[in-house]
Amino acid sequence: MSADIIISVRDLQKHFNAGAVHALNGVSVDIEKSEVLVVIGPSGSGKSTFLRCLNLLERPTGGSVVFEGVDITAPRTNINLYRRRMGMVFQHFNLFPHMTVLRNLTLGPTELLKKPQAEAEGKAMQLLERVGLADRAGAYPSQLSGGQKQRIAIVRALCMEPDVMLFDEPTSALDPEMVGEVLDVMKELAKMGMTMVVVTHEMGFAREVADRVLFMDEGVIVEQGTPEEIFDRPRSERLQSFLAKVL
């Protein structure tokens, strides 16, 4: 195995309802360090399931996910230790509504990484500064706009100092005028060399930021390549008809 591969997915299968629904039908992919991998595809194509299998929020029914050389799908693996190193950002933000922004950000670092409160807060404030929300540290999530919530959610994941960031349609629940501010944060993150796996419908973002694009349909990777290959020279008919609809 090459040294710079961080996640190696082999023949991933996910069946729901005792095999009645095949969400993933043998997906294999290697994700390299500092790579931005964007996953596109029609709804129901299995792209979100694929992403959620990477940190085992969804338990695959077959195949393996190897994270930095450790098979995290093995029964004896303590998945909680590996989830700390894989930040996740959700479509619906999922901030903790009963905590202030700052507490949302420091909960993981203080309780799991056992960082002193002051250190965790310092790190959180520094990151809040980066996304332009330092003045909202004392606010509750209900007092924030969708775009602000999602930027906070990204910072919350970053506070755990993860090796990989997983994005599950991070802009799909946002008002159109707030999409940009979230994508900007993600672009900056990509520039800093963060390894990112992004499930999205933002083709502009995919084209601009992705190192590699995966096109999924019916639980398999239909086509993959650089943004130019995928968007300018699509080979398969399925990808062509998909792009015709979304572009």
Place this chain on the structure above:
Amino acid sequence: MAESFASLKESFVFNFIEGARWKYITNGLLVTLKVTFFALLLGIVIGVVVAMIRSSYDKTKDEMQPGPGKWAMTVLNAVARLYLTVIRGTPVVVQLLIGYFVIFVSSTNTVFVASMVFGINSGAYITEIIRGGIMSIDPGQFEAGRSIGFNYIQTMRFIIIPQAFKNVLPSLANEFIALLKETAVCGYIGLMDLTKGGDVIRGRTFSAFMPLIAVALIYLILVIFFSWLVGKLERRLRSSER
């Protein structure tokens, strides 16, 4: 009119002032409040634990891997269900008698026995309240907690339970009010609570009207007071969501 008022006053003095019989009422009230308070505390502890067992079993039984963990959860869940069925399926008076004459037979502290019995009884109802509260929380909250790296218990403790608790506070307060009235059967095990206190006065003075109406009034005032508090609490909780 003046005549009946005078006789009321006479009856009041006779029932409560003479022989310092009002002490039956005040001491009884204290016992009632004590039993209610401790029972509620115990009920909440039991409720949280059993609700966690029940809801985590329901949520994870399909994904749990075979082994001692799954076996333990299955047993715990079965015990929890048995507890809920038995407690909710039998009268609290019977539970009280069984508690006093069968289970805690060596204890002479009736306040303790009554608190235990009512706590165990109330725990079954509080379990269902809290379970409803846990199930009302968006599953995304649970996923967010797990994705950060919290294990099941930590996610419950830091993220789910605090939110669920806030949602069910009004129902819990209502359970407290119901419990307050239910403890009136404490007299069955010879505990001098408010109701028994009034009844003892009736036995001494052979006049039923004054002591029993007084007892009823005190319950009523307590319930009205606590209902008002609950209403205030609900408004406070709602406003903090804005």
